[in-house]
Amino acid sequence: MVTSPVSPAPTPSPPLLGRAAELTAILGLLDGLRTEGRGLVIEGETGVGKTALVEAVVEEARRRGHRILRCTGLRSSSTIGYTALHELLHPILPFAKALPPRHRSAILGAFGLDDAEAEFPLVALGALGLVEEAAAQGPVLIAVEDADWLDDSSAQVLGFVGAQLSAGPALALATRRPGGRRVVGALPWETLTLNPLTDDEARLLLERIAADLPAGVRDRIREEAAGNPLALNEFATAVRRFGIDQLSRQPWLPLTDRLEKALLHQLEALPAGARQLLLVAAAAGTATLLEVMAAGALLGLDLDDLDRLETSDLVVISGPQLRLRHPSLRSVMMETSSTVERLRVHRALGQVTTDPFAAAWHRSNATLERNEKIAAGLEAAAQQTRSRGALPEAKSLYHRAALHSPSTDDRARRLAQAAETARSAGLIAEVEPLLDEAESLATEAATLVEIAVTRTSIGLTAGVARNAGDDLLALGRRLTGPSAPEQKVRLLWLAALNARGRALPRQDWQHIEAELRATMTTSPLKPVALALLAPLGEHAELRAELPGLVPRLLDFPLGMMTLAIAAESLQDLETAVTCWGLSHELFRAQGKAVDESQALRGRATLLLLRGRIQEAVQDATHALRLAEDTGMLSITAMATSSLARAHALIGDAPAAGAAVQRCVEVMGIRPVALASADVRWAKGLLALHTGQHRDALIEFMHVSVHPTRALWVVADATEAAVRAQRAELVRGSVARAETVARAYSSSHLNMLVQRSQALLAVHDGTDPDPHFTAAVESGQLSQSPLELARTRLLYGEWLRRERRDTQARRELSDALAVFTEIGAIPFVVRATAELQAAGQARAESDLPVSVRLTPQELQVARLAAEGMSNKEIADRAHLSHRTVGAHLYRAFPKLGITRRTQLRDALARAGCHGTW
8 A cells, every 4th residue: 555644653563573783774774865766675585574674664754754655566467567556656646747748648558547658668757757756845765565576567667767766865675585586686776685583583573472372382383483473473373273283394395385384274264255255356466355345246255254354364455455464375375276266266357357458367267268259358458558568468468369369360460469569578588489389370471471570670689599581581482462572572671681680691692682683562672672682882773762762661660770771781871870860760759669779779870970979879878778678689789889889989998898898798699790890890999099900900800790880990990900010901801892982982981992092002102192182082071070080180190291291280180170079089189199290389178078978968958959848858868857957957067057048059169069
């Protein structure tokens, strides 16, 4: 039960035996609450006193006037999403009016109080916003009991809230068993382990609760209970009711099992009616007391049965809710009842439960037959549950619907829906088994294609090792009928994406291309797939088609994203950046966090190429946050590798090194080609900055695992090779890049090629000036100011050595201005030193504001400068609106301003450009 702050009870509870130190420590956390939140996990075996300790803290917090928010995990088969979250946040829902509109709609939609569809990231931000709003009014105590039994959707949201618990005075306590599901295991919380009572403490407790029993009997109980307070109480109760002989010595049984055995002794003494009503309560999940009694009435049960349960201290009635006194009762009742008894109970609950989702679940548990009406009801419940953002529960409902489907095709379709929902929820381990089962049953083309889309997506985003290429080709050949060409090209498009993403051998690409060219269709996915498969420098005619495909894919963001990848391959960076931005906006509008993270990661790559480092860090950081929340390991690796390259470019070696290490850990034994390439690129840049040219060359040459990255790194590799006196190792790469640059008329790639050829000319003793001049001219057309500045730096260095100081100073000054604006410190140092050597007086340059601000501070400041309110920024940046306020509070002094109206001018002075 959740309560608001009330006055203290007049009679204090007896002090907790053996928990004085733990209680003092937790109350010390309450004393320390000021402006930042804290979290503590209380861990201990069943019955060791976790709940009693939390109750003592709650009582003290209530006495101090703190707001109390509570919820409890239920060990239940119920699949209703956000059960615990609703229990926790219900008292503060009035604060929803202060949230950004989309956050408000999402959290209310999650609870069925709004028709808007909800998606996990927005529900989580809405929940965080509610807690922050409550904490802004005064200190908050959050108590989450039995956290390892929370429903999955609540667990995901509470994990997010707990990780962000820093914007107000809130203390969160969560209890869990050792070895239970680590709902809060990844959070930056401390853990307090409750140990059993000492022998003296157990003796004192027994004197308090069982003084009527002989001393010898109490000693026997104390031996059996092994310091567990609940066991002391339960064993004492069992002895009173059934005698000392019922407390059999079974030391090989775990304490939990012995507790359950003690509970069974109590249940055996219940009349049949009371026991059956207890089974109804155990199966009811979140049903109310009225619904439990209504179901009981259908079974011939009445208030006398309820009275017997209450007087036996087996249930607790609190307002409209009936709770089992101990969670173990639920499993004991469900495991000791017969199949027929459970069927009857679920049938009764299905008839009286008002929640349509719970009713559908109970009806499915009330039959052992396939039934389309029940399956359709479960599917409808799954669709509504998914629209509320409770994806784990929606997956379970789809799966249950499949089990009840009489038709094989319907069963396959619903299994495919369960698999895609599991993917969207980040339940990676559950996706492949569902897909395998669905694929073994499916005959309809639409279902087969849906299975293929999910399988390919999970393979490329979550680090699943299976290569689906041959399966996709074989499946495409099986399709027949009028819609076959459209369905087939969709499969071939997936095969092309898979071949490219996994860097499969060239012959695999050629097989897919042959099938594509033989398929007659007007689908825009055909040229996209062909472009994905185009060997570097070939099929230049496809490049001209790419911009025209953009409007044809506006209703298919996944296709838009693959068009971005194809455009990168064909060196059409303008189309690529457009497509990454559009796919991000489209996925964001649909609430698809997994795919949104990939789009942000892709846009970060283009931002890096253009030297917009801080914006790239913003996108990559945002992508990383979404990918980690949804369990997408491959995207996590790719976003982290982008961060590594960004930090390496500006010379932040510690941050780059940490990102490299994190990426390597995420990839494990299954490296992702793109992430591996970016990691090696980042390590090469760090080595280049410190003059370790041979090491840098080795790293750059390993970037070849990703063909497009291998083109973009060519100038870096050439610089390292020339300085390491190993120019022969890169001549082939430069020649290949030149062929591609010429075929695709790429100003960006041509700049890199001409810069490389200039460096090789210096090494060979020939005139590099024409190549440097051509590189600068191409760079001015490329919208890649950082690479243009690096070209000018190298040109200026050569000019100075040729004693052409006036021209050298011009090139070096232009380069230094860009490096300073971007915050690329190693290049600032090099350009400054070269300018001094060329005769220019030393000029001090402050670190740019864009570097002093954190990525999120810079992002928030930019959006605020555009006129967005804190709530609008929160919605755009996936932050709570109070976190937005905190970022602005820290950004203002760094920008040297005091008012929001000064932001635009301050950012302009700092050279911080607008967003994409």
